[in-house]
Amino acid sequence: MAQSSRSKPAKKSAAAPPDAGIQRATVAILVDNEPGVLARVVGLFSGRGYNIESLTVAKVNDRDNLSRITIVTSGTQMIIEQIKAQLSRLVPVHTVRDLTAEGPHVSRELALIKVAARGDKRIESLRLADIFRARVVDSTIESFVFEITGSTEKLDSFINLMEPLGLVDVSRTGIVAISRGAEKF
Amino acid sequence: MAAQMLGAEMVIKALVDQGVEVVFGYPGGAVLPIYDALFKQNRLKHVLVRHEQGAVHAAEGYARSTGKVGAVLVTSGPGATNAVTGLTDALMDSVPIVCLTGQVPTHLIGNDAFQEADTTGITRPCTKHNYLVKDVNVLARTMHEAFYVARSGRPGPVVVDLPKDILMATGVYQEPDDRAQRRYQPQTKPDPKRIEEAAELIMHAKKPLFYGGGGLINSGPKACKLFGELVALTGFPCTLTLMGLGALPASDPRYLGLVGMHGTYESNLAMHDCDLMINIGARFDDRVTGRVGAFSPGSKKIHVDIDASSINKNIRVDVPVVGDAGAVLEALLARLKAKRFKQDKAHLARWWKEIDGWKAKQSLRYAKSDKIIKPQYAIERLYALTRGRKEVFITTEVGQHQMWAAQLFRFEKPMHWMTSGGLGTMGYGLPAAVGVQIAHPDALVIDIAGEASILMNIQEMSTIAQYRLPVKAFIVNNQYMGMVRQWQELLHGGRYSESYTAALPDFVKLADAFGAKGLRATRPDEVDDVIKAMLDHDGAVIADIAVDPTENCFPMIPSGAAHNEILLGPADKAATPVSEEGMVLV
Numbered sequence: 133m134a135q136s137s138r139s140k141p142a143k144k145s146a147a148a149p150p151d152a153g154i155q156r157a158t159v160a161i162l163v164d165n166e167p168g169v170l171a172r173v174v175g176l177f178s179g180r181g182y183n184i185e186s187l188t189v190a191k192v193n194d195r196d197n198l199s200r201i202t203i204v205t206s207g208t209q210m211i212i213e214q215i216k217a218q219l220s221r222l223v224p225v226h227t228v229r230d231l232t233a234e235g236p237h238v239s240r241e242l243a244l245i246k247v248a249a250r251g252d253k254r255i256e257s258l259r260l261a262d263i264f265r266a267r268v269v270d271s272t273i274e275s276f277v278f279e280i281t282g283s284t285e286k287l288d289s290f291i292n293l294m295e296p297l298g299l300v301d302v303s304r305t306g307i308v309a310i311s312r313g314a315e316k317f
Numbered sequence: 318m319a320a321q322m323l324g325a326e327m328v329i330k331a332l333v334d335q336g337v338e339v340v341f342g343y344p345g346g347a348v349l350p351i352y353d354a355l356f357k358q359n360r361l362k363h364v365l366v367r368h369e370q371g372a373v374h375a376a377e378g379y380a381r382s383t384g385k386v387g388a389v390l391v392t393s394g395p396g397a398t399n400a401v402t403g404l405t406d407a408l409m410d411s412v413p414i415v416c417l418t419g420q421v422p423t424h425l426i427g428n429d430a431f432q433e434a435d436t437t438g439i440t441r442p443c444t445k446h447n448y449l450v451k452d453v454n455v456l457a458r459t460m461h462e463a464f465y466v467a468r469s470g471r472p473g474p475v476v477v478d479l480p481k482d483i484l485m486a487t488g489v490y491q492e493p494d495d496r497a498q499r500r501y502q503p504q505t506k507p508d509p510k511r512i513e514e515a516a517e518l519i520m521h522a523k524k525p526l527f528y529g530g531g532g533l534i535n536s537g538p539k540a541c542k543l544f545g546e547l548v549a550l551t552g553f554p555c556t557l558t559l560m561g562l563g564a565l566p567a568s569d570p571r572y573l574g575l576v577g578m579h580g581t582y583e584s585n586l587a588m589h590d591c592d593l594m595i596n597i598g599a600r601f602d603d604r605v606t607g608r609v610g611a612f613s614p615g616s617k618k619i620h621v622d623i624d625a626s627s628i629n630k631n632i633r634v635d636v637p638v639v640g641d642a643g644a645v646l647e648a649l650l651a652r653l654k655a656k657r658f659k660q661d662k663a664h665l666a667r668w669w670k671e672i673d674g675w676k677a678k679q680s681l682r683y684a685k686s687d688k689i690i691k692p693q694y695a696i697e698r699l700y701a702l703t704r705g706r707k708e709v710f711i712t713t714e715v716g717q718h719q720m721w722a723a724q725l726f727r728f729e730k731p732m733h734w735m736t737s738g739g740l741g742t743m744g745y746g747l748p749a750a751v752g753v754q755i756a757h758p759d760a761l762v763i764d765i766a767g768e769a770s771i772l773m774n775i776q777e778m779s780t781i782a783q784y785r786l787p788v789k790a791f792i793v794n795n796q797y798m799g800m801v802r803q804w805q806e807l808l809h810g811g812r813y814s815e816s817y818t819a820a821l822p823d824f825v826k827l828a829d830a831f832g833a834k835g836l837r838a839t840r841p842d843e844v845d846d847v848i849k850a851m852l853d854h855d856g857a858v859i860a861d862i863a864v865d866p867t868e869n870c871f872p873m874i875p876s877g878a879a880h881n882e883i884l885l886g887p888a889d890k891a892a893t894p895v896s897e898e899g900m901v902l903v
Contacts, residue, residue: 164500167449168437179442210629217626223446223466223501 153208156185157232158239158309159216160317164224165191165199172222173201182207182215186241186284186306198226202239202308229317231309239309243287248275249298257297264290275300324453324484325350328417331460333360334493335415337388339379339755340364341372345392346432347419350484364755364784367776369396371748373403373474374774377412378752381735382710384537386467387752389416394432397478398439402742404474405443409739410560411535413472415463416444422482423451436478445473446501450480453488461493470503471624472535503623507640507648514636515595515619516652522593522617523664524671525553528576528605531560531738532598532622532642534731540643541731544597545569547650552660554672556584558599559723560738567727573672574681577605578874579720582680582883583672585872588613589880590671597621598642601631602739603902611879621645680872680885681724690841692718692793692864696725696765699791702848708760709733710753714746714770717799717870722765744773747790751777754786761789761852768794768861769818778831781857789851790859792824795866803869808895824861833857876902 163169170189177184186204191197205215212230219228231237245266247257254276261268261278264286270277280290284307291302311317322330328351332340339362344352355363366372369391376387387407391400397418407414418440421430437449446466448459456479463475519525527548533540541564548555548571555565556576565572574581576588588594588605594616599605601620606612609631618634620627621642628637638645683693696718703709711726712735713719719736728734735753737745746764754762764771771792781788801816828835834854838847844862851858873884877899 168441168447171438172441175441210633214626214630217624217628217630221470221503221624221626226500 154206155209155212155232156204156206157212157215157230158237158307159203159205159219160229160231160309161201161203161219161225162227163199163201163222164226165197166224169199169224170201172224173203173219176218176222177203177205177215180214180218182211188306188308202306204307227317229311231311231317234311236312237309238312239283239307240281241284241287241305241307242279242281243291243302243304244269245278245280245291245294245302246275246300247278247294247298248300250274253297257294260290260293260297266290320490321487322490323350323354324456324479324486324488325354327453327457327488327490328460328479328484329354329358329361330490331457331493332388335461335464336385338362340388340390341366341375341379341752342390343367343369343372343392343396345396345419347393347421347481348390348396348417348479348484350481351390351417351419351479363390364751365780366748366751367779368774369399370403370744371751371774371777371780373400373407373414373416374742374745374748375752375755375777375780376414376416377403377407377410377745378712378735378749379756380412380414380752381534382732382753383756384732386413386415386464389414391416391418392432393419393421393436394434396432397434397436401439401443402740404440404476406737406740406742406745407474408443408445410737411472411531412474413467414474415460415467416474416476418476418478420449420478420480423480424482426480436476440476443474444476447476447478449478450483453483453486456483456488457491461491462498464493465495465498466501469501470505471532504625504639505623505641505644507621507638507645509648511636511638512645512648512652515638515649516656516658518593518617518619518636519551519595519649519653520656520658522553523661524591524668525551525593525595526587526591527553527555528558528588528594528596528599529555529561529564530558530597530599533561533564534598536598536623536642538731540641540646541565543643543646543650547646550650550653550658552665553595554587554669556580556587558602558605558738559736561599562723562734563728563731566729568729573676575723577602578607579724579870579872581724582678582872582885583675585874585880585883586675587672591616594618595621596634597646598623600627603631606631607874608877608879613880678885683868683871686865687841690838690844690862690864692795692868693721693725694841695791695793695838695844695862695864696721698844699763699765699848700726702845702852703761703763706761708757710735710750710757710760710762712736712746712749712753712762712764714764714766714773715741715743716767716770717795717803717868718765718767718770718793720800720870721793726765743767743770745770747771747774747788748777748780750788750790751780751784751786754788755784762787763789763791766790766792767799768792768796768821768824769798772822775827778827778833778857778859782832786857787855788857790857791851792859792861793864794821794824794861795864795868796821797866800870806869807875808900824859828857828859831857833859836860837863839863875899
């Protein structure tokens, strides 16, 4: 399980230098909260060969029964335009916003990180958690579960630090994002 | 108090309220309640096909020849899976279809019940949208939305999956109301800024070209008329895609013929050399563009499409215009008139002179023979002998015969040409002809077919017999899957792997077996007589035209090649071997 956290930064460094035209985009999609809607969105990405680096979904509006999907994807400018146009023509999709292109935005991820250690390593993990403002949400004599919120990079580096200290498992939410300022989205 | 009724009755009422007159279908266990409701009424006609794929193609033929939404009714499981090819075909060619599929009762969904299939899962990528109805009280609303989605924006197929218990439950029927459609609002009116940019480019073009597609046909006869006006106003040459044939009358002097892989020399060279391309309702399909990197290198491109996702998908364009072709043309014509558009006669004449030089190559020419029937000759004669008729609808199967029909049959009006363009579905033509003939009982409907394709849905001859449809199947019989054979000749060293059909049926006897008239021509001098006999017969006909089995379809832009690398005939082919990149392309 810890492998998935290790493979993540590796993938990023491999993708960055050779494909100069490739950029990352965080796309927020407001959809009807109905059966199959996530399958439509995910099926569109797999069917047309687009990347999904991260995907989160949850209901955000009870009155209109809407869910918000946040997808981090990558591709050339043309591909990202395609992704937005393809998403926009799905019937249950109300709004598609490219947060990356449309101005500053805040994006956060939450992770629950289990570390099992005794003695010095246990103390060191707690000390590092404090530096990273991670909270202990479960504790036994030989383990902690840390809750940490922040950017993907921050979570990555915390997880990397935990690795030699007895990292057991990681559960991450993927990115949620919202634009800065008073504007909707 | 709104009316209470059974789910199955709601289905019928919703179809009627949506203006459906005919539904193409095939019964089965899960849809028995609908068939029972159908039995008890007489407003909706049902056409019993012989295979569910045929039902969808028939509905496509019906839709494309009338501009209405085609309706299909099939059962669960195999009924739905058999419909998948038709649905995909309708998606690729933007044909409005509503397909109702039966489903096992809701409490059995997911249990691998008899004739259960995950229909919404299977059809999600091959429909514009689909629904699984789990509450009888939303059934009517869902049906209405399905029709709205199918016909709005870029049209397409929509599936409504109907569990049997929902069909047998009682609920409240809701009347249709398009104003209540709060979601799915495709843009139809163009952005005036884009219209101005397009007009500006048109004003200053020296070597312009119109490139019209199926979007014109889908937008309707009014859009096609406006398109003709724009072509006439500007005097620009115009080419059409396979899906766009008929959008501009073929007799228009500005019409250059079909564009693309098997399009005319003048169309393709004009596309390659133009300085302004005005694409209205076409989608830069790979059959049209050839090698993308070498596509029309020197031109500015205007792309009008109702589907924003078609724009900048394959080819980067300079002026994207999202909107309905009719609305865009109206705005563009008004803008050009306001700007006092005047033809740049000097440049236009020079451009036309260049085009006339390409035309002089007579790229559709073929080696005539008085010993063996050339397939082109058969289609030319069919066109010549049906010219005087008022309403002639042509459907085709897929392959060489389809390309020859597209090249040689000349359409003066939109919505008279039904062919499987995007998906390339062999077996499309005969069931599509059923749908066209049902919609136009008195018209002449001809399926220009290949002997291999027509066998893929030959069972529909039985439907033709049942409804006494005077459909004419005109089989250009070369005993090969001709297009496969042609590619094997050009790309695979003439190793004709499995492309020869041994043991073909005797089509004359086959016609007889289905109660139709069977005719055969084997020599060129018999062709006219067979066509005349076919046209004179007031019932269904299968005309088996035994043509030259080795004839290839030219011109041809080999896959991976550019427009100016077009092959004009057999003599050209040795000179330019297909590139390695081209070999992997379809």
